[in-house]
Amino acid sequence: MDLISDLANLTNSTLVFATALIFGAMGGLFSERSGVFNIGLEGMMTGGAFAAAIATWYAEKAGYGGASPWLGLLAGIVCGVLFSLLLALASVTLKANQAIVGVVINILAAAITLYLVKIIFNGAGDTDILNEVFSKWAIPGLSDIPFFGKALFNTYPTTYMAYILVPLCSYILFKTPFGLRLRSVGEHPGASDTVGISVTKYRYIGVIISGVLAGIGGAAITLTTTGNFSHSTVSGQGFIALAAMIFGRWSPWGVFGATFFFGMAQALRNFIKLYDWSAHIPMEFLYMLPYLLTLLVLAGAVGKGVKGPAAAGEPYDPSKR
Amino acid sequence: MTKWSQIFIKSNLLVPLVAIVLGLLCGALVMWLGGYNSWSAYSALFHKVFGSSYDIGETIRTITPLLFTGLSVGFAFRAGLFNIGAEGQFMIGMTAATIVGVKLHGLPAIVHAPLALVVGALAGGLWGAIAGFLKSNRGVNEVISCIMLNWIALYLSNYLISSLVLEKGQQRSEMIQESASLSIGWLSKALDNARMDWGIFIGMICVALFYILLWRTKQGYELRAVGHNADAARVSGINVKGSMLKSMMISGIFAGLGGVFEVLGVFHYQVVTAASPGYGFDGIAVALLGGNHPIGILLGSVLFGALTYGSAGMNFTANVPTEIVRIVIGCIIFFVASHGLIQMFLKPRKPGRKPKKKGAVDGGSDLGLG
Numbered sequence: 001m002d003l004i005s006d007l008a009n010l011t012n013s014t015l016v017f018a019t020a021l022i023f024g025a026m027g028g029l030f031s032e033r034s035g036v037f038n039i040g041l042e043g044m045m046t047g048g049a050f051a052a053a054i055a056t057w058y059a060e061k062a063g064y065g066g067a068s069p070w071l072g073l074l075a076g077i078v079c080g081v082l083f084s085l086l087l088a089l090a091s092v093t094l095k096a097n098q099a100i101v102g103v104v105i106n107i108l109a110a111a112i113t114l115y116l117v118k119i120i121f122n123g124a125g126d127t128d129i130l131n132e133v134f135s136k137w138a139i140p141g142l143s144d145i146p147f148f149g150k151a152l153f154n155t156y157p158t159t160y161m162a163y164i165l166v167p168l169c170s171y172i173l174f175k176t177p178f179g180l181r182l183r184s185v186g187e188h189p190g191a192s193d194t195v196g197i198s199v200t201k202y203r204y205i206g207v208i209i210s211g212v213l214a215g216i217g218g219a220a221i222t223l224t225t226t227g228n229f230s231h232s233t234v235s236g237q238g239f240i241a242l243a244a245m246i247f248g249r250w251s252p253w254g255v256f257g258a259t260f261f262f263g264m265a266q267a268l269r270n271f272i273k274l275y276d277w278s279a280h281i282p283m284e285f286l287y288m289l290p291y292l293l294t295l296l297v298l299a300g301a302v303g304k305g306v307k308g309p310a311a312a313g314e315p316y317d318p319s320k321r
Numbered sequence: 322m323t324k325w326s327q328i329f330i331k332s333n334l335l336v337p338l339v340a341i342v343l344g345l346l347c348g349a350l351v352m353w354l355g356g357y358n359s360w361s362a363y364s365a366l367f368h369k370v371f372g373s374s375y376d377i378g379e380t381i382r383t384i385t386p387l388l389f390t391g392l393s394v395g396f397a398f399r400a401g402l403f404n405i406g407a408e409g410q411f412m413i414g415m416t417a418a419t420i421v422g423v424k425l426h427g428l429p430a431i432v433h434a435p436l437a438l439v440v441g442a443l444a445g446g447l448w449g450a451i452a453g454f455l456k457s458n459r460g461v462n463e464v465i466s467c468i469m470l471n472w473i474a475l476y477l478s479n480y481l482i483s484s485l486v487l488e489k490g491q492q493r494s495e496m497i498q499e500s501a502s503l504s505i506g507w508l509s510k511a512l513d514n515a516r517m518d519w520g521i522f523i524g525m526i527c528v529a530l531f532y533i534l535l536w537r538t539k540q541g542y543e544l545r546a547v548g549h550n551a552d553a554a555r556v557s558g559i560n561v562k563g564s565m566l567k568s569m570m571i572s573g574i575f576a577g578l579g580g581v582f583e584v585l586g587v588f589h590y591q592v593v594t595a596a597s598p599g600y601g602f603d604g605i606a607v608a609l610l611g612g613n614h615p616i617g618i619l620l621g622s623v624l625f626g627a628l629t630y631g632s633a634g635m636n637f638t639a640n641v642p643t644e645i646v647r648i649v650i651g652c653i654i655f656f657v658a659s660h661g662l663i664q665m666f667l668k669p670r671k672p673g674r675k676p677k678k679k680g681a682v683d684g685g686s687d688l689g690l691g
Binding site for chain 2: 103114
């Protein structure tokens, strides 16, 4: 193996790991830009991963063949949206504390999914291994380019979707009236309300988009990386996505950079095992890296200190306008 | 600006009670949907908790860490901070106690055990103080920094355990020295070898300390003032930054103590885990249900401890997956957190007038990021 081909492989698996994080973090971005603080990302991704595994499993048994993982992806979206509705209902309509509701979603998602897995699979803690998962697509022509072909254009459909998602989110948030309104609701809901933008409506939309994207993110883990669902399928990737959103300073391209970096931290774990010298490197520090960096960025030790959307975390109360 | 600490002061005992009932009903509904008999499941839970003296002892053992993390989260809530990092402080306290417990030899028990306890508690306190410092000096939202610190604590603990005190060929630490043990042998014997330790007694003392610190000292008054309204507190000459740091430190000490007893009292070793034990998150549930009041927290920890321990019985007798109890706990916090929902049903509506605001909840206004 030569260096170029190693690097291409590393980039390829980095992007595969980053896919779930990109979807999760973009989900967090939409929610937080609309002013709802979403630490339930982990739970929504768990829901997506679970629903994808179950739906794919049933579809595969019903003989849908290659369409099964797509049905799984759809189920992941539905499940993510269900959890996001819970967050929107409690934190927007009932004005409950957003962080607490986020914790509730994480607890409920972890428990409900495992409960259902145990019911469906007769007490087993994980689902059967799926046969019909996504396989890598090589884009004709593009995949023949040296290095880039192998690194970028021979990968899973979900990763291709992530490529499109980043510029799309950037466009929606910063170039459309919808994006402007969504952001305004997160920065200054009182002013938005005064000019006739419904704070409740935009926050619901922001949170639901969050559920859709987090659901896809979770489904991507099941359908590309693990091939089944257990309690450890998502294991903290929702929190890494949250970290990536902050590390990327609440902007889609920044978030993409952060997810690429954190995805590489995950890919490296498998990658450096190929080399003998890796035994001397404590893996724990590689695991710790995303969280440590995010903390440093927040503390202003790396670059300027960052501030999120001004009104994120606060329920909107029209009487205090 | 309504603050965390006020969430419960406004409401009464009714909301937590209704939340518990609704939570149990949700659990029953989920069991019914899953094809289980919820009545026999709940009675199996009850029998598991009170079935024998061993079970009662083990229930108390399960309650202890929840009491500590509940006190930890509740204390921070009172000062207007959401300590979602009790999980990490718990891990760090546990790790520090393990290292001191394993590495120091030849000390008499009267020195070794208290030393390990104090080191563990302080380590937890310092871990909490990091979030407190970032909040007070750099304006970093404590929820975010605590989430990051939780994961860092998990991996740091795994690293320290596996590089310093690893038992050969196992994924756990060596046993702590006999002199560092905080178990109570005679009490364990009296309760059929249930794992009893000093934790629950120190926990009771902490319940009293929680009350005295907050309501009977000048510092506690200042902490609560900051929790009610940081701006007003600043104007009246209270050192807000210092108060935040102090409250996160004390909060971390409570959580750290929970970790200390888990290793010095119960297991006597620490495992290298892929995920942290979750007591910190349950502590949030306990504190919320208990209205951030020491007695309420004690009662909350008893309820959740009993539910958690009893879930094994549900699994054994009624074959229900133990996750059902996590669902019940999640539902209870949900109903407590969005108690506007409960109040909406409890309050009689005035005829002819639409209620403008549902409940009086808008806690969390201090959660703005940055």
